[in-house]
Amino acid sequence: MSVQLVVALDAMGGDHAPRSVVDGADIARLRYPGVTFLMFGDEALIRPLLDGRPELARIAEIVHTPDAVADDAKVAQALRGGRKSSMRLAIDSVAEGRAGCVVSGGNTGVLMAMAKIVLKSLPGIDRPAIASFLPTTRGETVMLDLGANIECSPENLTQFAVMGSIFARTVLGVIQPTIGLLNVGSEEMKGNETVRAAAQMLRTMPLPGIFHGFVEGNDIPAGTVDVVVTDGFTGNIALKTAEGTARLYADFLRRTFEASLFARLGYLLARNAFKKLRRRTDPRRYNGAMFLGLQGVCVKSHGGTDALGFANAVGVAVDLVRNGFNDRIRDEIQRLGEGLAPAPDRAAAV
Amino acid sequence: MSVQLVVALDAMGGDHAPRSVVDGADIARLRYPGVTFLMFGDEALIRPLLDGRPELARIAEIVHTPDAVADDAKVAQALRGGRKSSMRLAIDSVAEGRAGCVVSGGNTGVLMAMAKIVLKSLPGIDRPAIASFLPTTRGETVMLDLGANIECSPENLTQFAVMGSIFARTVLGVIQPTIGLLNVGSEEMKGNETVRAAAQMLRTMPLPGIFHGFVEGNDIPAGTVDVVVTDGFTGNIALKTAEGTARLYADFLRRTFEASLFARLGYLLARNAFKKLRRRTDPRRYNGAMFLGLQGVCVKSHGGTDALGFANAVGVAVDLVRNGFNDRIRDEIQRLGEGLAPAPDRAAAV
Numbered sequence: 237m238s239v240q241l242v243v244a245l246d247a248m249g250g251d252h253a254p255r256s257v258v259d260g261a262d263i264a265r266l267r268y269p270g271v272t273f274l275m276f277g278d279e280a281l282i283r284p285l286l287d288g289r290p291e292l293a294r295i296a297e298i299v300h301t302p303d304a305v306a307d308d309a310k311v312a313q314a315l316r317g318g319r320k321s322s323m324r325l326a327i328d329s330v331a332e333g334r335a336g337c338v339v340s341g342g343n344t345g346v347l348m349a350m351a352k353i354v355l356k357s358l359p360g361i362d363r364p365a366i367a368s369f370l371p372t373t374r375g376e377t378v379m380l381d382l383g384a385n386i387e388c389s390p391e392n393l394t395q396f397a398v399m400g401s402i403f404a405r406t407v408l409g410v411i412q413p414t415i416g417l418l419n420v421g422s423e424e425m426k427g428n429e430t431v432r433a434a435a436q437m438l439r440t441m442p443l444p445g446i447f448h449g450f451v452e453g454n455d456i457p458a459g460t461v462d463v464v465v466t467d468g469f470t471g472n473i474a475l476k477t478a479e480g481t482a483r484l485y486a487d488f489l490r491r492t493f494e495a496s497l498f499a500r501l502g503y504l505l506a507r508n509a510f511k512k513l514r515r516r517t518d519p520r521r522y523n524g525a526m527f528l529g530l531q532g533v534c535v536k537s538h539g540g541t542d543a544l545g546f547a548n549a550v551g552v553a554v555d556l557v558r559n560g561f562n563d564r565i566r567d568e569i570q571r572l573g574e575g576l577a578p579a580p581d582r583a584a585a586v
Numbered sequence: 587m588s589v590q591l592v593v594a595l596d597a598m599g600g601d602h603a604p605r606s607v608v609d610g611a612d613i614a615r616l617r618y619p620g621v622t623f624l625m626f627g628d629e630a631l632i633r634p635l636l637d638g639r640p641e642l643a644r645i646a647e648i649v650h651t652p653d654a655v656a657d658d659a660k661v662a663q664a665l666r667g668g669r670k671s672s673m674r675l676a677i678d679s680v681a682e683g684r685a686g687c688v689v690s691g692g693n694t695g696v697l698m699a700m701a702k703i704v705l706k707s708l709p710g711i712d713r714p715a716i717a718s719f720l721p722t723t724r725g726e727t728v729m730l731d732l733g734a735n736i737e738c739s740p741e742n743l744t745q746f747a748v749m750g751s752i753f754a755r756t757v758l759g760v761i762q763p764t765i766g767l768l769n770v771g772s773e774e775m776k777g778n779e780t781v782r783a784a785a786q787m788l789r790t791m792p793l794p795g796i797f798h799g800f801v802e803g804n805d806i807p808a809g810t811v812d813v814v815v816t817d818g819f820t821g822n823i824a825l826k827t828a829e830g831t832a833r834l835y836a837d838f839l840r841r842t843f844e845a846s847l848f849a850r851l852g853y854l855l856a857r858n859a860f861k862k863l864r865r866r867t868d869p870r871r872y873n874g875a876m877f878l879g880l881q882g883v884c885v886k887s888h889g890g891t892d893a894l895g896f897a898n899a900v901g902v903a904v905d906l907v908r909n910g911f912n913d914r915i916r917d918e919i920q921r922l923g924e925g926l927a928p929a930p931d932r933a934a935a936v
Contacts (some may be wrong), residue, residue, distance in 0.1 A: 310775075373837055383770050386778050404873040420733050420822040425660075428819060430734050453826025457834035469778060470823055473816075476803025477824045481831040484807035487723055488863055489839070495859040502856030506842065509849035514843045517835075 244326040244335035247277030248304035249342025258285040260546025276322040314346040338551040355532035360569035364529035372459025379464040383472035390433035400463035401445035416461035424493030524540035524549035594676040594685035597627030598654035599692025608635040610896025626672040652733035664696040687883035687903040705882035710919035714879035722809025729814040733822035742782035750813035766811035781859030874899035
């Protein structure tokens with residue numbers, strides 16, 4: 237018998253919600269025994285979806301919420317007006333201990349802002365960050381921050397390095413993760429003052445991994461390091477550039493196979509191999525951006541994903557909880573002690 | 587008879603120089619009638635390469651230089667010690683009017699620094715930028731800056747927008763180019779202060795194109811706009827992420843076709859279609875980064891490229907000269923007048 241785990245779902249977040257959420261939960265149910273669901277949202281919409289799924293209905297409880305956060309909501313407005321929204325109440329359930337983690341496909345900015353207010357940052361972490369996996373030649377790489385923090389201090393970046401590294405250890409199972417700081421060149425004097433100062437700190441501080449030094453954009457898909465650390469502005473643009481380029485090449489490939497009768501026949505022969513390629517590069521496989529550095533597990537599912545993608549996001553949340561990710565960060569931060577204290581505290585201590 | 591144009595070549599720059607440079611010039615000679623070459627570098631190495639190529643030798647003059655800038659040279663050091671280098675003397679020949687443009691596959695930072703010192707910026711342009719083409723679903727997009735300016739003011743970004751737009755008009759032949767400012771979201775309040783201030787200026791100033799607003803990383807390969815404007819830090823990382831992701835997918839594709847006998851047979855059938863795809867996505871096709879905003883045409887060839895890639899870089903330089911790119915920028919800047927004056931001048935004028 238697997239350990240019980242209650243997963244809170246924002247059933248109203250995402251383009252195809254609540255259907256993609258309910259269907260995704262039904263897939264996740266089979267993959268993760270012991271998981272039960274709290275589904276926050278409009279009961280009139282969710283109930284009929286559960287009716288045809290008795291096995292899911294048995295482990296899912298609907299918490300009716302009249303409100304939902306709009307996909308294009310402004311953060312300040314949603315924070316004020318969204319206290320009874322499905323997103324907010326789902327996060328509240330984690331803070332109150334009724335759920336072990338929360339998954340939402342809603343507005344990223346609002347989700348992060350609400351999660352910060354409700355769940356609070358872990359001690360020693362100034363700013364939570366958004367992290368995700370990316371496919372590489374060598375397997376998978378974790379990159380953070382992907383957009384939560386547009387401007388970052390060197391201290392923020394070193395904290396991202398610690399969190400990313402523990403993440404790679406915990407979820408990817410890499411014993412000594414290598415950590416790279418994203419920059420415009422690998423030489424020490426390259427880049428802006430922030431990355432240079434962060435590199436200086438990372439070279440000397442005791443890390444739960446190995447600091448590789450600076451990495452460049454091409455090192456992300458090459459899988460040069462296990463963890464790529466950057467600010468949210470650069471990370472968001474790098475992630476979306478990689479995703480867009482992958483789509484461009486998929487498009488080129490499709491057009492190539494449609495170019496002639498021979499090419500079409502060629503595709504038929506290579507079809508099974510291409511099915512494997514598609515599975516490997518399926519964006520749904522990489523769905524589920526983790527909010528790291530909070531006192532609670534919160535995972536953002538892509539708004540446009542389907543049931544399979546949503547089930548993967550649930551899987552990420554389940555992995556983080558079952559592997560005790562937050563406890564490990566807490567331990568590591570404590571172990572690093574003063575070395576990771578935020579700059580103002582350090583200054584005050586002098 | 588085509589108009590005569592002297593192209594200065596840094597024959598010592600690049601991993602496979604001087605062979606790739608001489609062989610590249612031989613390819614360019616056939617493509618661009620009327621072009622002649624000044625080849626700067628070690629005569630003892632270049633002369634034997636020309637000996638077997640009487641037609642190239644007839645239009646190529648070797649200017650012997652004992653020094654060359656090392657690929658890993660530090661900028662300050664190379665500026666001081668490299669006054670007799672092949673790179674420096676090739677740039678000098680443009681300033682002195684002996685050549686119409688210069689192409690080098692050497693160290694980018696040194697090339698930009700030397701070009702700025704020798705050729706100087708165009709009036710009204712505070713900071714030259716590095717621009718390049720990228721393949722997109724819709725054709726090609728120009729992106730700048732790609733690494734010359736790690737930190738940029740809003741004024742710098744607006745000048746990049748003007749230069750990129752004239753570039754798209756002149757070289758790509760787009761009559762009303764659309765211009766996008768790279769950001770982490772498309773809404774007005776997204777991003778940092780610099781991009782928001784630049785967007786504010788671009789919305790109101792008269793531009794040689796249409797300001798589309800903010801674009802995201804995925805808009806680069808999607809070809810949403812003709813010109814993508816960003817600072818050199820973000821631009822460099824986005825470019826290298828796109829290049830690396832393209833390599834990752836080429837690698838996935840190769841492995842897919844090798845996965846089984848059927849897949850290999852499929853490749854044989856689709857081979858011709860894939861040849862076209864390879865031609866279309868060949869990085870050598872996109873070789874030749876333009877230094878925009880200088881009083882003289884300077885093109886950087888990729889250090890690792892071969893003769894074909896180098897010939898393409900020569901082609902970019904020839905296009906810029908023959909289309910009167912710098913005159914057009916000069917005219918446009920004059921036309922925009924005060925609207926584009928650098929911030930300090932404007933402040934002084936108040």
